[in-house]
Amino acid sequence: MNKNKKKDVFVQGPILPEFIGNAIAKHQSKTNIGAHDIFLGQVRADEIEGKKVAAIEYTAYETMADQKFYDIREAAFAKFNITCMHIYHSLGMVKTGQICLFVFVSSPRRKEVFKAKEYIVEEIKAKVPVFGKEIFEDASHQWKVNT
């Protein structure tokens, strides 16, 4: 596998469960893998001042985000003994209950994937210029900030 190739990360709209299932299926031929770890970010129906979030509309500084995803990927391969990793993040509208982030890490052994996945998710949240517009049920909005 070419670890140094830039990958397409952004997906228009929600990441569908079928897509996640297919990603798992594609790895069944890689018999040097002994452990996968998956993180799924899901849009939560937060209630703020009596109004409920219905969806998040994601935008990004895409050229910079692509570079940051690449840097995170390179750093993860340098730090951990992982076989492969995939990151997918939504752009556009994602309704509550739908998946907006899919991080999929594989390794011969479980302890490496646990550490690598947490590292990758935290780096994405801290370093990748993605922005989220929380759309309420009454169509008003506020801008999400990672905590």
Add this chain to the structure above:
Amino acid sequence: MQLTIKYFGPLTDITGCREERFEFEKGKTVSELLIALHGKYPELAEQKFKVAHNRELAEGNTRVTSTEIGLLPPFAGG
């Protein structure tokens, strides 16, 4: 030189656009650019954001040489 300033998140609510051309003297600093932008959009003073110069976060004393500048409010990925 002519810069392309890209605005994101809540900053687009203030500027009414996602990007615009902006005339700026090459070699002046990011801080000087921000003063000019605050002059055009006073409400930016109430916003928290970082500046990306050539797609990397830049300090105020960075000399502006790239023609692409991004104004980045707090990130919300994931």
